[in-house]
Amino acid sequence: MKIITPLLIAAIAHEANRAYCQSLGDVSQPVWAEAPEWQQQSALAGVEMHLANPEATPEQSHASWLAQKVAEGWVYGEVKDPENKVHPCCVPYEELPAEQKAKDYIFRGVVHAMAALAEQVEVEHAKTGEGGTAVVEPAPATVDVAVGEKAVTFIGRRESFTDRLYGTGLTFSKGQTRVLPVEIAEKFLRHPDVFSPSAAVAGVRQADADDTETTLAEHAKRQDEQNAQINQLQDARDQVNQMTKDALEQYARTQFKQELDKRQKVGDLRNQVLAWIDQFGIA
Template identity: 45%
Template sequence: MNREQIAQVAHEVNRAYCASLGDTSQPAWADAPQWQRESALAGVDMHLKNPDASPEASHLNWYEAKLADGWVYGEVKDTEKKEHPCMVPYEELPPEQKAKDYLFRGVVHALAGVAAAEPPVEGNVSPPAFHPPIPAGQSVPAQGVRYIGRRETHDDTLYGSGTWAQGQVKPVSAALGRRLLRHRDVFEEVELSDPVVAGAVVQPVKAGETPDEASQALRDQVQNMDKAALKEFAQTHYRVKVDGRLSLTDTRSHVIQLIDRYGAN
């Protein structure tokens, strides 16, 4: 599935959602004007290039593109006047409009995973990659992360980075750092002057572990997670949004299926 096919599905999902809100003005993809198709394609490209981008970032990307094209705020959408009621900061959007950004992001990442299982074509993205063990003693690029949460100690059971003391700095891999720094109220980035030895870096797969051992460690880890932690785990590790209507048991089962399919990521 290429980027245009992903954009088409995202457009049709948005059209169906708008219809559920009483807005039947959205045209089908085949009838959509070129500017509307290009807008959807730009959104797809942004999320494929920035898999950790939030729904807020999605809206900002859309907003800046519209602004550059001459669009302004208007209480009612008017394509001729280039006026749109969503030409406001993300925090000022009503919940039903914020939902569009969540839906768009979810569709792109879900279909990117489908595309990865198909023969590669231009525009496809790769599935979540397995990180092989790093031999002990090998230097790897790293970044520093400091724990700034309110508790005196913090036991990180979500990402497996261990126990943190208030103000403690740890060298972590770039991939793990990106995940931790999504929680800006808990962690902050600090610079490290030199690369660190792999043995001092928390890796998704520790030196000496096989993929099966690493996957089993994750299976054991998720057994103790509540529903919210499981959903965050799936989103962070595999870029999959779990249906919030699932029970705790079904949510855990879904996450374990992701681990079995993609391994320790």
């Protein structure tokens, strides 16, 4: 039986929010046990959203909350009125005052802290037999982590994770450990609710066990190609900004098979050619 349930997390997140509201002079929030059902269900929905989407930002948390409120018929109003479904936070995230945005950060922090604690409790429970006897597990085999490398383990609640933030192209399965260059590992470890440092990996040497090095190398190659293309386009733009009307006419005819109206100002002609570069690129 789970000790830390989503409902318990919702209650704790609610109480944290209530304490924060009191610090702002808002004493209208009831204790969890006295909170109306709609308020408890709203908190529970927020918890379940973060548990299902551990990488969700506070902004996405608010967007999820707002979508639910709108679906239930709530509208914006300066004064909160549950009976008439009016709420001052029924606005896009960017329009919220700073003190209201802070609530989403606090809520997310509580959920992730409690989720991490729940996983720890489950692990400790698994290490202890039904009769309370400690279960001895074999020590994992360690690997040689070279200088400039660090091992990280994906501990998020999802079954898999694909990096789209730091541009590595890496995908982690649940519980998977990868040995990474330190500069990349440190970026992942900025998210302690998703990644954990690890000094051991079960099995053989990392380079022989998975596609980490191959994936990083392939992505670095693609990144270099993209950077080269960006630099090439920028060089072309710089050249166009220096061209005369005659040069622009020749460039447009050769590069894009387009004719320019030389009766226009040179600045307008340059803008036309720059627009073609942005639209078609260069050969």
